[in-house]
Amino acid sequence: MDDAAYPDESHDFDEALLVVDGQMNLDLSGQRVEVQAGEVFIVPAGIPHAVAPGSHGTLVIIDR
Numbered sequence: 001m002d003d004a005a006y007p008d009e010s011h012d013f014d015e016a017l018l019v020v021d022g023q024m025n026l027d028l029s030g031q032r033v034e035v036q037a038g039e040v041f042i043v044p045a046g047i048p049h050a051v052a053p054g055s056h057g058t059l060v061i062i063d064r
Contacts, residue, residue, distance in 0.1 A: 001055040008050045013064040022057015
């Protein structure tokens, strides 16, 4: 993650987002959720989500 925003997307499957280091600012259906290093956030299938500005560090995306 490089401080830039990424556009909204949604999937027909759950998506796991693992922040290895840094912080991810996740826009989840209009609500901001901060995910810290070492945390995993599961985005349920069909929920629009985007990486918000100010996110930085290493993100691992786990898709089915």
